Amino acid sequence: MMKKQYDIDCNIAQTLNLIGDKWTLLILHAVKVGFKTYKELQENLPGIPTNLLSNRLKTLCEDDLLDCELYSKHPPRYQYNLTDKSNDLDDIYNALIIWGDHHLQKSFKCLNHKDCDGNVRIVYVCEKCGKELSKDELLVHTH
Incomplete structure (x- = not known):
């Protein structure tokens, strides 16, 4: 789970703890419009650092905002899909x-x-x- 930035009893603060990091909403929106793989996301989000994209995808899967589906074992490659939670955005x-x-x-x-x-x-x-x-x-x- 993403580090807790805000320790405030507030829906806005707690929502920002999930989707408020730089690039997070843009990654989720890119998946929504059809960019499902790491490579597609990287190509369609110009300027995103590779390590940040990797970390965000991992966190979004841990927070149940993305489903992570293995589509190639060697090398491991994943496809990302929205969950019900992220579809509500x-x-x-x-x-x-x-x-x-x-x-x-x-x-x-x-x-x-x-x-x-x-x-x-x-x-x-x-x-x-x-x-x-x-x-x-x-x-x-x-x-």
Whole structure:
């Protein structure tokens, strides 16, 4: 498991303990879009140091964010796949794309509706009553 950076009783801090290291979200996103082997990841993440990629992949497998599947014994070669846990990061990626489109000096991506090409925004919906909520209607509860 990754070293614990934050010893704070907070979902944000504890989530960052899993996915907050440099390159981690980019590695997971690269696997999501189809780059499954070490070589493919290295080629499609320009600038990532080889030892860092190796260490991150190992940690991501230990933290159940990637499944590690041996596809060649000599030399040992692995293919990486997302787990249910890492498949749930889509909302994080989308929020980062939207935020970047609004706030970066140069936006590289935007999120649009595939049917009409309209811009997309994040919407909160109450799971209990189904009502669409504004940010000021949200309440963070401590367990």
